[in-house]
Amino acid sequence: QVQLVESGGGLVQAGGSLRLSCLASGRTFSSAATGWFRQAPGKEREFVAAIRWSGGVTRYADSVKGRLIISRDNAKNTMYLQMNSLKPEDTAVYYCAATRPTLNVPSTADVYAYWGQGTQVTVSS
Secondary structure (H helix, E strand, C coil), rough: CCCEEECCCEEEECCCCCCEEEEEEEECHHEEEEEEEEEEECCCCCCEEEEEECCCCEEEEECCCCCCCEEEHHHCEEEEEEECCCCCCHCCCEEEEEEEEECCCCCCCCHCCCCCCCCEEEEEE
C-alpha cells in the first residue's frame, strides 16, 4: 500500500510559480512510477507529468512542456512539481498518483493504483 498527501497549492497570478509536493508512505514507493494529474471544473482528469521510480525518465503533457518540471527524492519519499509561467488554464485540482512497481512511465490514469486527495491550484489573470 502507498498513501499519498499533496501540498503546496494556492492562488497565484498568471506568470507566477508554485511548487507542489507529494509525500508518500509505503514500502513500494521507491519502485513505483509517480505522476501528476489535474482536473478542472467540468472537465475530465488529465495527465500532467510522470517520472520513473529512479528519476531518470520523465514524461509531460504537451500543454505543460517547458513550464512544469517533475522531480522526486526517494530518500525523502517525496515527488515535486515545479510550476512556472502559470496560466489561467492551469487552474485545477492537482492529484499525485503512484503505480505499483514498474519500469514504465505511464500517462494513463487507470494504470495508477494509488491517489492523493488533491490540492487546488488557482491562477488568476
